[in-house]
Amino acid sequence: MNTVLSRANSLFAFSLSVMAALTFGCFITTAFKDRSVPVDISVTKVMLKNVDDFTGPREKSDLGFVYFDVTADLHPIFDWNVKQLFLYLSAEYSTKSNALNQVVLWDKIVLRGDNTKLNLKEMKSKYFFFDDGNGLRANKNITLTLSWNVVPNAGILPLITGSGHISVPFPDTYETARSY
């Protein structure tokens, strides 16, 4: 503390320690919060095609097309320890070959300060809904859920599934595949 540099050093070290303690406080105030909100998903249209799966050396595979509406209010999730949300819509179903299949159909990033009211109509899926065989045809229980990653300032990166899902049956017949 006798010279400018030694004072600057102790001042800087003390400030850093205080900042670290504050960051931990920010984490601890939000660590036990429930970040699940109700989500309303509805499916407006389902199409099923049987096309060549270009992602692997397989024969023809089932390709589903799902058009959906999503309504949710994400505002309760945001607080001072949330930078952004990564939302994704996934389809879960079981086939003869696999007890659980999970396919991500669509995703969206909601930044802090963005509109938190989700009201999406007639959305097309962003990614191909390929099954690794013919498990989609006449599958009566394909469940769509919306989940999200909470990206925090400090702390853990929780993975949360919204309450509210929908199960849709897929058709028994293929549409004639012209293009996909």
Add this chain to the structure above:
Amino acid sequence: MLSVFNSVPTHMDYKGQKLAEQIFQGIILVSAVIGFIYGLIIEQFGWTVYIVLAGFGISCLLTLPPWPMYRRNPLNWQPVIPESSGETREKPQENMKKKKHK
């Protein structure tokens, strides 16, 4: 170059050092508490960081330069002991230097 910097007096006396440390710790802790509460209320952690940085800047201004309030209790040096004529030329100079530096 370095001697120019070394000749600038930056010292504080012992009580001044203690006072400086108490001042910057107090300022930063108070700004941390204010920033934490303010950030919690407006739900913006960025403002907590800004307020702590403001406290850091204020305490830099208050405690880094050797303001007169940190130099009120100078050490009482013993008076120069007169010695043989050969060393009297150097000793007082050294003492003066010491006083300037510490």
